[in-house]
Amino acid sequence: MIELRQLTKRYGRVTAVDDLSFDVRPGVVTGFLGPNGAGKTTTMRMILGLDAPTSGAATIRGRRYTDLPAPMHEVGVLLDARATHPRRSVLDHLKCLAQSNGIARSRIEEVLGLVGLSPVAHRRAGGLSLGMSQRLGIAAALLGDPEVLMFDEPVNGLDPEGVVWIRTLMRGLAAEGRTVLVSSHLMSEMALTADRLVVIGRGRLLADVELDEFIRASSRESVLVRTPDAEELACRLRDAGAAVRPDAEDGLVVEGTESAVIGKVAMAHGVVLHELTPHRISLEEAYMELTRGSVEFGASGTKPGSDRVEFGAHGGGGR
Structure with missing residues (x-):
């Protein structure tokens, strides 16, 4: 387990991480989410002792990493x-790590096969593509067969087969009872990989909650409608007091x-309906709603809001 208690990091007048407390539990994949500049990498570096916290503590299985x-x-x-040293081969990079940490040579061969790098074991690390470099980094992370794993943007540079592979790997590691923390900006992938989410914005905790509960708490009651007469129906529904907006796939969300x-409104005005179903928002939509007021580096025209998502007793509250 990873435990953070009131973890804070300041750089002069800038507070990168602000009174952050949460647990990363074994047996589940915990997605660590937040906008650019939210403090995710700084938090992970403090967990690993690479950056010293201004106050608070981060422990792994009850001890500081150091x-x-x-x-x-x-x-x-x-x-x-x-x-990695760009002139070292894939094999030599893992050998150096193994020898300095008392890890058997047989484990090197095992992880090379696990990440699919056996055919390029003698290629220099500096000549690897980003996707292959990711695989080498994952091999290094797995080398000691650890109980706790932390991955920062592990799918960067991976092709579709590689994305499925790392997703399956992380879920398999969690199923073995290991603690898995993974940060990512790919909401569609997190929706398929994570069991639990920790979301931060401007260094503060916004949510610490199960994935399904996160989406449910962000959802307003709505109905997805598909009709060939969308414009007509939208006008009639607005006249009846409903809020109507387009759906990404040419439908209406009411x-x-x-x-x-x-x-009844559709029948009264002779509008044909092809679909009429309760609408469940995506993880990406729920995430964007929660973090709208915490975006540090938004595109031109982005207007921060004050939307807030409330969670039950077993989750964190929006802040």
Whole structure:
């Protein structure tokens, strides 16, 4: 387990991480999410002792990382896939790590096969593509067969087959009872990989909650409607007091009224309906709603809001 208690990091007048407390539990994949500049990488670096916190503490299985007697045997980490000597071969890079941490040569061959790099074991690390460098970084993280794993943007540069592979790997590691923390900006991938989410914005905790509960808490009651007469129906529903907006797939999302009322309005005006179903927002939509007021580097025209998502007793509250 990874435990953070009131973790804070300041750089002069800038607070990168602000009174952050949460647990990363074994047996589940925990997605670590937040906008650019939210403090995710700084938090992970403090967990690993690479940056000293201004206050608070981060522990792994009850100890600070710097106090672990054999770190690679307990914690596997991917922070920077390019953090290798470019002139060393894939095999030599793993040999150096293994020899300095008392890891058997047989384990090197095992992880090379696991990440699919056996055919390029003698290629220099500096000549690898980004996707292959990611695989090498993951091999290094797995080398000590650790119980705790931390991955920062592990799918960067991976092709579709590689994305499926890393997703399956992370879920398999969690199923073995290991602690898995993974940060990513790919919401569609997190929706398929994570069991639990920790979301931060401007260094503060916004949510610490199960994935399904996160989406449910962000959802307003709405109905997805598909019709060849979308413009006509939208006008009639607005006249009836409903809020209507386009759906990404040429449908309508209707809020403020029930399916039965929508059906009656459509029938009264001779509008044909092809679909009339409750609408469940995506993880990406829920995430964007929660973090709208915490975007540090938004595109021109982005207007921060004050939307807030409330969670139950077993989750964190929006802040």
